[in-house]
């Protein structure tokens with residue numbers, strides 16, 4: 001089906017999502033997170049140019065820990081003061097560039113830095 005669309009140079013219609021629509025349920029490191037579509041900023045909600053995007057938890061505002069007290073982080077979370085990455089290799093300073101980041105499912109992982117443990 002898709003291959004015939006591409007052979008005929010027909011692009012599939014872009015799928016848009018409704019605010020609040022479920023994107024995925026992620027279970028990782030013993031916790032479950034419901035990821036839904038929405039807006040990070042009110043101005044995005046007001047703009048006709050912005051469609052809802054997948055909203056990831058903000059663990060800096062609302063921390064969540066594993067049962068062992070290890071904090072959850074997202075890959076794109078701004079680095080904390082314990083960041084250990086190679087800033088010569090990449091200018092990014094987000095959790096996914098840090099040696100303490102351990103990938104879970106999707107863009108959610110945990111921080112294994114002992115200083116951040118509860």
Ligand code: SF4
Pocket residue numbers: 073077078079080081082083084094095096098099100101110111112113116
């Ligand atoms: S993974 Fe942990 S130590 Fe590294 S930047 Fe993120 S919160 Fe900080």
